[in-house]
Amino acid sequence: AQSVTQPDIHITVSEGASLELRCNYSYGATPYLFWYVQSPGQGLQLLLKYFSGDTLVQGIKGFEAEFKRSQSSFNLRKPSVHWSDAAEYFCAAMPRTGANNLFFGTGTRLTVIP
Amino acid sequence: KAGVTQTPRYLIKTRGQQVTLSCSPISGHRSVSWYQQTPGQGLQFLFEYFSETQRNKGNFPGRFSGRQFSNSRSEMNVSTLELGDSALYLCASSLGGRDQPQHFGDGTRLSIL
Numbered sequence: 235a236q237s238v239t240q241p242d243i244h245i246t247v248s249e250g251a252s253l254e255l256r257c258n259y260s261y262g263a264t265p266y267l268f269w270y271v272q273s274p275g276q277g278l279q280l281l282l283k284y285f286s287g288d289t290l291v292q293g294i295k296g297f298e299a300e301f302k303r304s305q306s307s308f309n310l311r312k313p314s315v316h317w318s319d320a321a322e323y324f325c326a327a328m329p330r331t332g333a334n335n336l337f338f339g340t341g342t343r344l345t346v347i348p
Numbered sequence: 349k350a351g352v353t354q355t356p357r358y359l360i361k362t363r364g365q366q367v368t369l370s371c372s373p374i375s376g377h378r379s380v381s382w383y384q385q386t387p388g389q390g391l392q393f394l395f396e397y398f399s400e401t402q403r404n405k406g407n408f409p410g411r412f413s414g415r416q417f418s419n420s421r422s423e424m425n426v427s428t429l430e431l432g433d434s435a436l437y438l439c440a441s442s443l444g445g446r447d448q449p450q451h452f453g454d455g456t457r458l459s460i461l
Contacts, residue, residue, distance in 0.1 A: 266446060266447055268449060270452070275454075276454050276455075277352070277354075277438055277452035277453050277454040277455050278438065278440075278452040279452070280449050280450075280451065280452075283449050285447050324391065328446050328447075329446075330446060333404060334396060334403060334404045334446060335381060335393040335396055335404050335406065336381075336383075336391075336393065336440075336450060337393075338390060338391040339390075340390050341390065341391075
């Protein structure tokens with residue numbers, strides 16, 4: 235079955251530390267991949283997307299993600315976390331054929347310690 | 349460019365009532381998708397409209413319905429509300445292709461008493 239997995243429910247990092255949020259997908263063919271961020275009481279904001287080509291994708295707010303086909307992963311990274319990065323992060327996939335909707339992971343809540 | 353606008357932001361209803369939520373997409377976007385977000389089930393796809401036609405539907409009961417107007421604005425209706433319908437309902441718009449990212453509104457928080 236098609237699925238997106240975010241293994242970490244909650245991550246705590248210190249401000250200034252590096253961050254990596256994990257995402258794995260299970261699809262027959264590599265889907266289109268996205269990372270979204272959600273602050274409390276708000277909708278989802280698109281951080282970055284991967285369609286094809288360069289496997290290292292740059293996004294907004296200093297985030298980047300690396301696509302690894304061999305590991306079916308699309309992990310989100312940031313070299314130095316700011317307190318304002320505290321939020322919930324969702325990995326999502328859009329199949330290249332079939333159902334034309336986003337499938338979301340369960341999300342990872344990020345807490346930043348000053 | 350204005351973003352996706354959802355109204356109202358908050359709604360309180362009682363069981364058995366019905367509710368209509370509204371979504372105005374980004375100008376030029378012809379696809380509108382609806383998602384339900386709950387703590388237990390996460391983000392689940394409800395349906396997608398493209399050029400006034402429902403193009404895709406998730407696994408929700410028939411009490412959940414929607415429509416899209418010629419200006420791409422969309423409404424979602426839930427009839428005979430149940431306690432379990434309490435959720436954040438998110439609308440997303442896009443140009444319509446699979447490789448077009450979806451842009452989300454801030455949602456409508458629906459509480460059922």
